[in-house]
């Protein structure tokens with residue numbers, strides 16, 4: 001009996017050893033990962049910025065400002081007293097030509113965005129300006145400008161608003177509403193700013209801006225020197241009055257390097273032929 005039990009125990013031991021060495025299979029690694037090991041989700045570490053890194057500053061002045069023609073008109077009318085009057089049909093032909101030749105009229109704000117921060121300009125940018133704020137700017141020029149969706153800035157003499165020959169407040173408001181016309185200042189009474197007492201000179205420059213801001217409900221950012229006359233004190237006062245641009249009657253395209261408060265313009269006289277105008281702006 002002892003011998004039989006011993007033999008049986010030996011047989012079981014041999015079988016167990018055999019079975020445990022031959023039938024054991026390692027579970028596939030994938031099963032092991034999904035069933036046994038939980039995946040570890042790593043949280044992104046917060047990497048501190050190096051202390052030496054400087055904040056990125058936008059350039060304040062565009063290093064490549066493009067020069068732009070600023071055309072200077074006065075009256076668009078038939079009562080031709082001097083060559084500052086451009087006949088209505090001639091004016092219409094000029095605006096039509098600019099439109100067909102691919103010029104795009106821009107305002108002073110667009111020029112500021114380009115010169116200051118490098119915002120691109122259209123391929124052929126041009127500014128149209130009218131000095132003195134004559135009534136015919138509304139009755140004759142405005143319908144032509146509307147036809148070609150042309151933008152323009154009218155430099156208004158603030159104390160002359162509502163006169164027989166000058167724009168009224170309502171006409172100014174209507175033109176502003178169109179989105180095509182901006183109003184610039186041209187002093188209160190159109191004096192020679194270089195010869196009047198400095199207190200009066202300041203009142204002319206500051207006062208016209210205040211009045212026209214009220215009439216337009218918009219900031220007035222551009223100024224034109226009466227008769228194109230200015231000196232250092234006048235330019236200083238214009239800057240102090242927070243005008244961003246001021247235009248002169250010096251001939252030529254406007255460059256940022258001329259100084260934003262002493263920009264040149266291209267005078268359009270009444271006796272300029274369409275052929276000459278076309279050659280100037282091909």
Ligand SMILES: [Zn+2]
Nearest residue numbers: 131132226227
């Ligand atoms: Zn003037």
